[in-house]
Amino acid sequence: MAGVLQRETPKAGAEAVGHARPRHPRRSRSHVAVFVAPFFVVFALFFLAPIGYAVYQSFFKLTSSGLGLTEPTLDFAGLDNYTAALTSPAFLGSIGRVLLFSLIEVPVMVVCALTLALLLDSARARFRAFFRVSFFLPYGVPGVIASLLWGFLYVPQTSPLVDALALVGLPHDFLGPGTILLAIANISTWQFAGYNMLVLIAGLQAIPQELYEAARVDGATEIRIAWHVKIPLVRAPLVLITVFTLIGTLQLFVEPLVLKPLTTAISSDYTPNLAAYNQAFAQSNIHLASAEATLIAIMSFVISFGFLRLVNRKGKRAW
Amino acid sequence: MxxxxxxxxxxxxxxxxxxxxxxxxxxxxxxxxxxxxxxxxxxxxxxxxxxxxxxxxxxxxxxxxxxxxxxxxxxxxxxxxxxxxxxxxxxxxxxxxxxxxxxxxxxxxxxxxxxxxxxxxxxxxxxxxxxxxxxxxxxxxxxxxxxxxxxxxxxGPMGLYYRKDLFDKWGIEAPKTWDDFAAAAATIRKKDKDAYISTFAANQAPWLISLAQQAGQGWFSTENDAWKVTIDNPDTRRVAEYWQKMLDGKLVKTEADMSNAWYRDLQTGSIVGWIGGSWGDAIIRGNAPKTSGKWAVAPIPQWPGADKFTSASWAxxxxxxxxxxxxxxxxxxxxxxxxxxxxxxxxxxxxxxxxxxxxxxxxxxxxxxKDDTVFPFYGGQNIWDVFKEADAAVDSDWRWPPVSDALYASITDNAKAAVQGEGTLVDAFAKTQQAMVEQLKAKGLNVTTGG
Incomplete structure (x- = not known):
């Protein structure tokens, strides 16, 4: 019961502070300002300002005339860049592609991370520390390196994996148009499942032992404990990793960028982020790139907050 | 102090x-x-x-x-x-x-x-x-x-790098025309089930463009106060149809050039030729050092009926x-x-x-x-003679558009799609023309088309 009591305390504490606040002298507010100012200054300079500038840029475009031998002019374009992005089949296709990718990757990721966490948390687990570190290790590999590494395993000429699969007659084309998305999903699952597992393990360790004891007294097996006790109690971290994964998949970039030279299945606007990158750095159209980036941000925002609303309805607030 | x-x-x-x-x-x-x-x-x-x-x-x-x-x-x-x-x-x-x-x-x-x-x-x-x-x-x-x-x-004038030792073994002459090249490709497939004459590098826009440049009609020009886009022209269509046939007949590989897979194929003799720029000698030497002495360079194959020798330059x-x-x-x-x-x-x-x-x-x-690091790799051949001739045979009327980055992205995306079987290479060039017209218009430039 101690754990249950602890869970209640923060709320009670917050209320207490809330009541106490008016009694604090005004001077403490300036103290607060001094301590939070560095954060807000840096936040404004390196977060809000660039975003604001990108949004501002997205309303302009460079216009040349005739043959373009004279210097181009920068004109206010209203929503032209947004219209251009949203009517471009390639950009819309890239959005559809990451939505499909999310649909595959999010459940796979959550199930993988949860399974690993439950296995390590089960009473019979051995060498926990070793496995925890091993599962977490891929997270320490930078995304580019991870993609290069898997790239070598996907290319027939350099891959022992492809040879082995071909030998036993299993499908082994990782870089075809139908399989490349799964190949990318594999890389990101490999990389992030261990990290998400750690988040869940932290949640699992906060569950008081008394609950398990009570369940065992009632005759519950390990599997039933996992299903009826553990999973409902890690709902909050589960929602958290789902949102992380959602945002991550919508912003898919590194894996397709690194794999692009290895396959004919990845185009220069394969994902929305790749399309914006291509506009900004290959085609020097920072205005269209800014509009695309803004659209990606809005999309991630709407989808992740939409998901939170969905899971938090009926007063069951996850976090 | x-x-x-x-x-x-x-x-x-x-x-x-x-x-x-x-x-x-x-x-x-x-x-x-x-x-x-x-x-x-x-x-x-x-x-x-x-x-x-x-x-x-x-x-x-x-x-x-x-x-x-x-x-x-x-x-x-x-x-x-x-x-x-x-x-x-x-x-x-x-x-x-x-x-x-x-x-x-x-x-x-x-x-x-x-x-x-x-x-x-x-x-x-x-x-x-x-x-x-x-x-x-x-x-x-x-x-x-x-x-x-x-x-x-x-x-980067273009030439044909090829494994002379293997060509000799299989009794193939260095192809003089594109028809010879296709015939050689077919022979190689018959002689060695793992070997291909080259890859069709859909990833490599400058390569695709140089093939079209060599065929004759240019892609961009200026007419009065407007850019004229003529990517979808008879000469380029001829190139597209030629390579489509090579793809359909599985006479060429489709992997990316200058990729790890491609380097490995150069080392193992799975790819025995490359139509590349003059600087490509360093790429072959650097990535397949053990094949030293086995390569040679021939002039780029010619289109039948061409009135004079023509080459192209990589990008x-x-x-x-x-x-x-x-x-x-x-x-x-x-x-x-x-x-x-x-x-x-x-x-x-x-x-x-x-x-x-x-x-x-x-x-x-x-x-x-005289170059003691380069020539021995090509069996003592002075490969620069080939490229000197090639550079002199590049069309001086070729013009680049003010949107070549977009051209590169568009042509590789479309060529990759064609290799995947979505449409043909002829469609790929037609789609690229459409994309370029839109790009130029979006910049506010005057555009006309032709073909």
């Missing part, structure tokens, strides 16, 4: 002042409109600093040689990422912000983009008389509307462009001309693997006469 700091500061002030004076002097010289400014060499006592951005490996050696022989001009090299990988974005941003270099490495294919972005300086008055030094088609890439904006550096080539906003256009031009035409410099750049020289007279370039 106390006196040291002021002294340094004083020195700094003096240096700054002399530099400022030098600058004023240079400006004064310019205003005097003497013909001497053609040979701007600066004042050795207060050298003018010329900023130079490039990504060519080892170009520092050439810059050092220039600085040693030109006491009046001091060139500061900054090595940047290659143009298409962000270097151009950096240059254009620099021009906008007013801190661009005086001279920059710009590919022939990107000069029109730079011009449309207002990023090039007119250097006609300093370089106008240099045209005869350079190969005509290369010189023309830096000339727009009769004005000179860039000094050509190097090109055109690269130039030294003088960027807008420079305060030392005369000195910048002096450097750009020297860098790309002085035999000493050309020799250095050639051994750095930068491509085929842009100068007409290559008799002074020692490495083109």
């Amino acid at each position: 106390g006196s040291k700091i002021p002294r340094t500061a004083r020195l700094a002030v003096i240096v700054t002042m002399t530099a400022a004076l030098g600058l004023a002097a240079a400006c004064g010289g310019g205003a005097a409109t003497e013909p001497a400014k053609n040979q701007a060499s600066g004042d050795p006592a207060s050298p003018v600093t010329v900023k130079f951005w490039s990504w060519v490996p080892n170009i520092q050696k050439a810059v050092d040689a220039f600085n040693a022989s030109h006491p009046g001009i001091k060139v500061d090299l900054e090595t940047i990422t290659a143009g298409p990988d962000g270097g151009y974005a950096k240059m254009l941003a620099g021009v906008k912000a007013g801190n661009a270099p005086d001279v920059a490495q710009v590919g022939y294919d990107s000069l029109p983009s730079f011009l449309v972005n207002g990023a090039l300086e007119d250097i006609t008055q300093y370089a106008g008389d240099k045209a005869s030094t350079f190969v005509d088609w290369q010189w023309q890439t830096g000339v727009f509307g009769g004005k000179v904006y860039a000094i050509p550096q190097a090109s 055109g080539g690269s130039s030294s462009a003088v960027l807008k906003g420079t305060k030392h256009a005369a000195e910048a031009t002096t450097f750009a001309v020297w860098l790309n035409s002085a035999p000493e410099s050309v020799n250095i750049l050639l051994s750095a693997g930068y491509g085929w020289p842009s100068i007409k007279d290559t008799s002074q370039i020692a490495n083109l006469q």
Whole structure:
């Protein structure tokens, strides 16, 4: 019961502070300002300002005339860049592609991370520390390196994996148009499942032992404990990793960028982020790139907050 | 210690002042409109600093040689990422912000983009008389509307690299025409189930473009006040149909060139040929060193019925462009001309693997006469003879569009789709034409089409 009591305390504490606040002298507010100012200054300079500038840029475009031998002019374009992005089949296709990718990757990721966490948390687990570190290790590999590494395993000429699969007659084309998305999903699952597992393990360790004891007294097996006790109690971290994964998949970039030279299945606007990158750095159209980036941000925002609303309805607030 | 700091500061002030004076002097010289400014060499006592951005490996050696022989001009090299990988974005941003270099490495294919972005300086008055030094088609890439904006550096004339030992073993002659090439491809498939004559590199826009360039009709031109787009033309369609047949018959691989898979295939003899630029010799030597002595280079196969030998150049080539906003256009031009035409410099750049020289007279370039690292790899063949002939046979009417980055992205995306079986290569070029027309229109430029 101690754990249950602890869970209640923060709320009670917050209320207490809330009541106490008016009694604090005004001077403490300036103290607060001094301590939070560095954060807000840096936040404004390196977060809000660039975003604001990108949004501002997205309303302009460079216009040349005739043959373009004279210097181009920068004109206010209203929503032209947004219209251009949203009517471009390639950009819309890239959005559809990451939505499909999310649909595959999010459940796979959550199930993988949860399974690993439950296995390590089960009473019979051995060498926990070793496995925890091993599962977490891929997270320490930078995304580019991870993609290069898997790239070598996907290319027939350099891959022992492809040879082995071909030998036993299993499908082994990782870089075809139908399989490349799964190949990318594999890389990101490999990389992030261990990290998400750690988040869940932290949640699992906060569950008081008394609950398990009570369940065992009632005759519950390990599997039933996992299903009826553990999973409902890690709902909050589960929602958290789902949102992380959602945002991550919508912003898919590194894996397709690194794999692009290895396959004919990845185009220069394969994902929305790749399309914006291509506009900004290959085609020097920072205005269209800014509009695309803004659209990606809005999309991630709407989808992740939409998901939170969905899971938090009926007063069951996850976090 | 106390006196040291002021002294340094004083020195700094003096240096700054002399530099400022030098600058004023240079400006004064310019205003005097003497013909001497053609040979701007600066004042050795207060050298003018010329900023130079490039990504060519080892170009520092050439810059050092220039600085040693030109006491009046001091060139500061900054090595940047290659143009298409962000270097151009950096240059254009620099021009906008007013801190661009005086001279920059710009590919022939990107000069029109730079011009449309207002990023090039007119250097006609300093370089106008240099045209005869350079190969005509290369010189023309830096000339727009009769004005000179860039000094050509190097090109990548195309040739056919092939495994002579295997061709001999299989009884195949180096293909002279594209029909021979297709026949050779089929023979190779029969002789060795793992070997292909080459890959169809859908990832490589410059390669695809050079194949079309060699076939005849160009893709872009200007007509009155408008850009004329003619990608979907009979000659290019012939190229597309040819390679579509090669793909359908599975006579070529479809992997990316210059990828790990491709390097491995070169090493193992799974790919026995490559239609590549003159600088490609270093790529083969570097990545398949154990095949030394087994390669040879033949001229690029010709289209049946061509009235004269024609070649093409991989992405055109690269130039030294003088960027807008420079305060030392005369000195910048002096450097750009020297860098790309002085035999000493050309020799250095050639051994750095930068491509085929842009100068007409290559008799002074020692490495083109005899090269003990290159020739033995090709069984003693002087492969430069092949590329010299190829460079002279590049069409000088070919024009790049002011949207070549978009062209590259569009053509690779469409060619990749065709390789995946979504439409044909003919469709791919037609779709690319459509995309280019839209790109140019979106920039506000006048566009017409033809074919």
